[in-house]
Amino acid sequence: MNARPISEDDLQAYVDGRLDPARRGEVEDYLDTHPEAGARVAAYMDQRDQLRAALGPVVEEPVPSELNLAHLVEERRRGRHDRFGRSARSWRDLAAAVVLLGIGLAGGWVVHGRVAGPAEGVGALASEAADSYSVFAADRVRPVEIAAADSSDLVSWTSDRLRHPVKIPDLKPSGYRFMGGRLVPTAHGPALMLMYDDDKGTRLVMVTRPMAADRNALMSQTRTGDLTGFSWARDGIGYSLVGPVAPGDLHPIADEIRRQVGQSV
Amino acid sequence: MDDMVTLLEPLIPPLRRYARALMRDRAAADDLVQDCLELAISRWHQRREGSDARSWTFAILHNLAISRMRQSKRRGVHVPLDDLQQEVVAQAPDQDQGLRQHDVMKALDALPEEQKNVLLLVSVEDLSYAEAARVLDIPIGTVMSRLARARERLRHIMEPGAQGGGEAGQVLPFRQRRVK
Numbered sequence: 001m002n003a004r005p006i007s008e009d010d011l012q013a014y015v016d017g018r019l020d021p022a023r024r025g026e027v028e029d030y031l032d033t034h035p036e037a038g039a040r041v042a043a044y045m046d047q048r049d050q051l052r053a054a055l056g057p058v059v060e061e062p063v064p065s066e067l068n069l070a071h072l073v074e075e076r077r078r079g080r081h082d083r084f085g086r087s088a089r090s091w092r093d094l095a096a097a098v099v100l101l102g103i104g105l106a107g108g109w110v111v112h113g114r115v116a117g118p119a120e121g122v123g124a125l126a127s128e129a130a131d132s133y134s135v136f137a138a139d140r141v142r143p144v145e146i147a148a149a150d151s152s153d154l155v156s157w158t159s160d161r162l163r164h165p166v167k168i169p170d171l172k173p174s175g176y177r178f179m180g181g182r183l184v185p186t187a188h189g190p191a192l193m194l195m196y197d198d199d200k201g202t203r204l205v206m207v208t209r210p211m212a213a214d215r216n217a218l219m220s221q222t223r224t225g226d227l228t229g230f231s232w233a234r235d236g237i238g239y240s241l242v243g244p245v246a247p248g249d250l251h252p253i254a255d256e257i258r259r260q261v262g263q264s265v
Numbered sequence: 266m267d268d269m270v271t272l273l274e275p276l277i278p279p280l281r282r283y284a285r286a287l288m289r290d291r292a293a294a295d296d297l298v299q300d301c302l303e304l305a306i307s308r309w310h311q312r313r314e315g316s317d318a319r320s321w322t323f324a325i326l327h328n329l330a331i332s333r334m335r336q337s338k339r340r341g342v343h344v345p346l347d348d349l350q351q352e353v354v355a356q357a358p359d360q361d362q363g364l365r366q367h368d369v370m371k372a373l374d375a376l377p378e379e380q381k382n383v384l385l386l387v388s389v390e391d392l393s394y395a396e397a398a399r400v401l402d403i404p405i406g407t408v409m410s411r412l413a414r415a416r417e418r419l420r421h422i423m424e425p426g427a428q429g430g431g432e433a434g435q436v437l438p439f440r441q442r443r444v445k
Contacts, residue, residue, distance in 0.1 A: 009409050043420045048388045050369040058285050059278035069274050140292045
C-alpha cells in the first residue's frame with residue numbers, strides 16, 4: 001500500500017486523468033486522508049473544467065473558409081502562396097500569373113473591375129458587388145457596419161442616401177441569415193451592401209444602387225475566380241448578388257431576391 | 266497528400282482553440298492558424314514518417330505564436346482585457362458560469378507565458394506530458410514543474426484566501442468534486 005510515496009507529479013497526473021487504476025486508487029486514498037492536498041487537487045480540477053468550458057465553444061465553431069485545408073493545399077500547389085517566401089517567385093512570374101489570370105477571366109462577358117470591368121450598367125454593378133465581397137466578406141472582425149439587429153436604422157439611413165425605399169430581402173428559406181449591411185462608395189454614387197451567411201459561414205453579398213445606364217436589365221451571370229454573381233436592374237434600381245457558390249445554387253436565391261424586391265414596399 | 270489532409274483536418278478546431286487562448290483575438294488567432302497550416306503543408310515532407318502529427322503541428326503553431334507575440338510586444342500592441350474576454354468567452358451557458366469562465370480567462374492572463382502554454386496544452390488540448398514536452402521542446406520534468414506552478418498560481422489568483430497549508434474549514438469535500 002505505501003510502497004511508493006505520492007509525488008506532486010502523481011497529483012498533477014491525477015488531475016489530468018493520466019494515472020493507471022492502481023496508482024489512481026492510491027492517490028485517492030492519500031487525498032482522502034490529506035484534506036489540504038485534497039482541496040488543492042479539487043481546485044485544480046475545477047480550473048481545468050472552467051478552462052475547458054471557457055474555450056470549448058471555439059472547437060464547435062464552423063471552420064472559416066480561410067482555413068479550409070483543400071483550398072490551402074490547392075493554393076500551395078498553384079504556388080500562389082508566398083507569405084513566408086517559401087515558394088518565392090520573382091516579380092516576372094507574378095506578372096505572368098496576373099496576365100494569365102486576366103486572360104482566363106476575359107472569357108466571360110464581364111471581368112473583375114480591377115482587370116477591365118465595364119464602366120456602366122449592370123456589368124459595372126457586378127464588378128462593384130465583387131469588390132465589396134472581396135473587401136467585406138473576408139473581414140472577420142467587422143464585415144458589416146450596421147448589424148441585422150438594427151435593420152430599421154439601416155433601412156431608413158440608406159433609403160435616404162439612395163433616395164429610394166430600400167427593402168432587405170429575407171433569405172432564411174434559402175438557408176442564409178441576414179448579417180447586416182453598410183453603405184459602399186461606387187463610381188456611380190453610394191450603394192447599399194447587404195451581407196448574409198449560412199451555417200457553414202459562407203457569405204453572400206448583395207449590392208444595390210440607382211442606375212443611370214441599364215435602368216432595366218435582364219438577369220445576367222458573372223463568374224470571377226470562385227465568385228459567382230447574378231445582376232439585374234428594374235425601374236432604375238440595380239441589384240447584384242455575389243458569393244462563392246455554384247451558379248446553380250445562387251441563381252434561385254437571386255430569383256427569390258428579385259421576387260421580394262419587386263413587391264411593393 | 267491525402268494522408269496529410271486526413272491527419273491535419275481534425276486538428277484545425279483544436280489549433281484554433283489553442284491559438285485563440287494565446288492571442289485572445291479571433292482574427293489574429295485564425296491568421297496564426299492559417300500560417301501554421303501553410304507551413305505544415307509546405308513542410309509535410311520533412312516530417313519524420315510515423316511521427317505524431319498532432320505534436321508536430323502544435324509545435325509549428327506554438328513557435329509562430331511566440332514570434333508573433335514578441336513582435337506585438339515590440340510594437341506595443343495592446344488590446345483591452347474586457348474586449349478579449351468577450352471575444353474568447355463566446356457563449357456563456359448561464360450568467361454564473363459565464364462569470365466563472367471570465368475569471369479563469371482573466372487569471373490565465375496573469376500567468377507567465379511558459380506556464381500558460383503548458384497548462385493549455387495539457388488541460389485543454391489534452392496532450393500527454395510527453396507530447397507537450399515535444400511541442401514546447403523542453404524536458405518532461407520541466408513540463409511537470411511548470412504545470413504544477415501554473416495550477417498553484419492560478420489557484421491563488423482565483424481564491425485569494427487559498428493557502429499552501431489549508432485549514433480544515435476551507436477544505437472542499439473531495440469525493441464530491443470528483444463526480445463529473
